[in-house]
Amino acid sequence: MDTKAVRDRLLKRREELRQRATDASAEARHEADPLSADFAEQVTQRENDDVLGAISDSARTELQAVEGALRRLAAGRYGICAVCGEEIEPERLAAVPYTDRCRGCAENATARGVR
Numbered sequence: 001m002d003t004k005a006v007r008d009r010l011l012k013r014r015e016e017l018r019q020r021a022t023d024a025s026a027e028a029r030h031e032a033d034p035l036s037a038d039f040a041e042q043v044t045q046r047e048n049d050d051v052l053g054a055i056s057d058s059a060r061t062e063l064q065a066v067e068g069a070l071r072r073l074a075a076g077r078y079g080i081c082a083v084c085g086e087e088i089e090p091e092r093l094a095a096v097p098y099t100d101r102c103r104g105c106a107e108n109a110t111a112r113g114v115r
């Protein structure tokens, strides 16, 4: 596996997500902007949270997953399923580079209603 290419891709994705968080929190402070009024309200409710409080749950979840993948990459465990310990399918990693589960385990989790 070309771990350098994977790492570059994950780092780039992390930057995108962090930038989105920064943009979202900056936008949320513009309370006069009618488009972001609802969003600003949500953010105010959790103003003690860090900047990640301003992005959507899905973006935050993805950011955490990307950071987890970078840690696994550094530890030499990247591409190994966290549930069953088997190698994750290469085409799955290509589609979802930050995943920590093989297809079978991901489908089992979905079937049980767990992420």
Ligand SMILES: [Zn+2]
Residues within 6 Å of the ligand: 081, 082, 083, 084, 085, 086, 101, 102, 103, 104, 105, 106
């Ligand atoms: Zn698995």
